[in-house]
Amino acid sequence: MSGTLLPLALKAAHIAVLLLVVLTAAAYLVWFERKLLARMQLRLGPNRAGPAGLLQPLADVIKLVCKEDVIPAAADRGVYRLAPALTALAAILAFAVIPVGEPVRLFGIEQPLVVSDLSIGALYLLGLSSLSVYGVTLGGYASASKYALLGSLRALAQIISYELPLGLALAPVLMLAGSLSLTDIVRAQASAPFAVLCPVSFALYLISSLAEARRTPFDLPEAESELVAGYHTEYSGMRFGLYYVGEYLNMMVLGSMGTVFFLGGWLGPGLPGPVWFAIKVGFFCFLFVWARATLPRLRYDQLMHLNWYWLLPLALANLIVTAAGALWMRGGA
Amino acid sequence: MRLWRSIRGTVDAFWITLRTLFRRPATIPWPEKRRTPAERFRARIVLTRDPQGKERCVACYLCSAVCPVSCISMQSAETPDGRRVAAWFRINFARCIFCGLCAEACPTRAIQMTPDYEMGQRDPLRLLYEKEDLLIDGPGKDPGYDFYRHAGIGVAAPRGSLPGERPPEDPRSLLP
Numbered sequence: 029m030s031g032t033l034l035p036l037a038l039k040a041a042h043i044a045v046l047l048l049v050v051l052t053a054a055a056y057l058v059w060f061e062r063k064l065l066a067r068m069q070l071r072l073g074p075n076r077a078g079p080a081g082l083l084q085p086l087a088d089v090i091k092l093v094c095k096e097d098v099i100p101a102a103a104d105r106g107v108y109r110l111a112p113a114l115t116a117l118a119a120i121l122a123f124a125v126i127p128v129g130e131p132v133r134l135f136g137i138e139q140p141l142v143v144s145d146l147s148i149g150a151l152y153l154l155g156l157s158s159l160s161v162y163g164v165t166l167g168g169y170a171s172a173s174k175y176a177l178l179g180s181l182r183a184l185a186q187i188i189s190y191e192l193p194l195g196l197a198l199a200p201v202l203m204l205a206g207s208l209s210l211t212d213i214v215r216a217q218a219s220a221p222f223a224v225l226c227p228v229s230f231a232l233y234l235i236s237s238l239a240e241a242r243r244t245p246f247d248l249p250e251a252e253s254e255l256v257a258g259y260h261t262e263y264s265g266m267r268f269g270l271y272y273v274g275e276y277l278n279m280m281v282l283g284s285m286g287t288v289f290f291l292g293g294w295l296g297p298g299l300p301g302p303v304w305f306a307i308k309v310g311f312f313c314f315l316f317v318w319a320r321a322t323l324p325r326l327r328y329d330q331l332m333h334l335n336w337y338w339l340l341p342l343a344l345a346n347l348i349v350t351a352a353g354a355l356w357m358r359g360g361a
Numbered sequence: 362m363r364l365w366r367s368i369r370g371t372v373d374a375f376w377i378t379l380r381t382l383f384r385r386p387a388t389i390p391w392p393e394k395r396r397t398p399a400e401r402f403r404a405r406i407v408l409t410r411d412p413q414g415k416e417r418c419v420a421c422y423l424c425s426a427v428c429p430v431s432c433i434s435m436q437s438a439e440t441p442d443g444r445r446v447a448a449w450f451r452i453n454f455a456r457c458i459f460c461g462l463c464a465e466a467c468p469t470r471a472i473q474m475t476p477d478y479e480m481g482q483r484d485p486l487r488l489l490y491e492k493e494d495l496l497i498d499g500p501g502k503d504p505g506y507d508f509y510r511h512a513g514i515g516v517a518a519p520r521g522s523l524p525g526e527r528p529p530e531d532p533r534s535l536l537p
Contacts, residue, residue, distance in 0.1 A: 068378045072388040322378045323371070 115163030129301030179258025283312030
């Protein structure tokens with residue numbers, strides 16, 4: 029009896045802890061971003077709620093929950109309600125395959141630090157990042173508002189375009205690792221992280237992940253100076269909160285993907301695996317915020333030009349060169 | 362060449378934001394740290410008194426006329442000795458933009474700007490300052506200045522009787 033229940037209970041506890049950690053981290057990522065952005069602009073950032081503004085995320089959640097949930101009269105009600113959940117869901121589901129450390133022994137059972145070590149983990153992640161487009165597109169369409177519609181159209185075109193260089197940047201890594209399982213990909217980086225072996229892939233990943241996350245040089249879908257707030261213009265209360273959480277979760281997913289594919293996941297000297305993993309994801313988040321503090325928004329034609337004229341050919345060339353290199357190394361060995 | 366310039370422009374920008382991260386923020390968190398405003402900082406408006414302790418304001422309406430947001434209103438009156446005063450004087454600080462034109466227009470140095478900027482209120486009606494709220498006990502800036510000693514007719518003393526003053530000229534006389 030206990031032999032079958034214990035692993036199940038452990039799994040459930042694992043998922044609960046993961047959800048708690050991930051959602052708290054997403055809330056504090058907002059604090060981290062606001063604080064960092066402020067310091068880069070010679071401001072102080074949030075400092076009223078709690079010491080150093082550390083209770084700010086809590087205050088924001090209370091505010092969002094207490095706000096009225098407005099649904100526009102002309103909105104497609106069902107889709108309007110579903111869309112924010114889709115965005116957040118796609119981001120949360122991605123954490124299921126991300127390994128954060130070596131397996132640990134708990135109550136005599138080998139417990140891997142990943143909810144599900146899928147053999148096609150990389151494919152699953154790319155699939156989910158495509159799925160998150162639905163939340164944005166449907167939300168913009170269902171709002172029955174011109175700004176929301178324009179924002180969602182932009183998001184759709186942008187995310188679909190930038191998924192190509194993102195996928196092609198990951199392809200050389202998958203080739204070198206010889207596996208689609210994220211655990212195997214991390215293990216393959218024991219000698220050197222793939223950021224060193226494929227620097228071009230890493231650079232391409234950084235740029236296109238900024239576009240995937242719809243963050244500042246590529247934040248056209250939410251361009252507040254032109255489109256109010258883009259696809260979530262009409263949303264209020266906790267539905268807006270779900271979009272918000274989804275956006276920051278997405279940032280963490282992309283950071284985790286970067287960590288797993290390029291920075292060697294949980295591998296690192298001295299500290300335990302999950303700590304290394306958190307440090308590396310934090311580094312990616314820092315890069316995202318840094319880019320937001322530095323770069324102005326691209327124009328729409330520049331966005332498409334950058335992708336189709338530069339990133340995509342570069343990614344293809346990188347793929348071919350890496351494949352040739354890998355083939356040559358294998359033939360020589 | 363253009364590509365090189367674009368890359369350098371981007372890298373430079375990232376370097377600047379990273380450097381700024383380690384500089385001290387320019388923000389002064391208000392209730393904990395209060396900055397001392399400059400001497401001629403323009404904030405709360407006051408009505409001052411002359412060296413004798415009488416109201417300097419002669420209700421000439423110049424401040425009210427010059428005010429770009431029309432936040433000053435008053436009613437002139439006369440005391441028995443012929444001195445002009447304001448029967449009532451009101452400044453609506455909910456409207457005031459603290460431009461300082463009223464203080465500049467005042468011929469008697471009655472209306473003056475002070476550096477006291479902490480005057481926020483939740484109820485806008487409490488920003489309506491009456492004459493009693495505006496009047497201060499001292500002369501403020503330019504403490505020795507007394508308008509009536511220079512221009513007041515027969516109020517401070519008969520014409521030509523003040524020290525350093527000559528008797529009034531007779532405009533009909535040809536003699537020097």
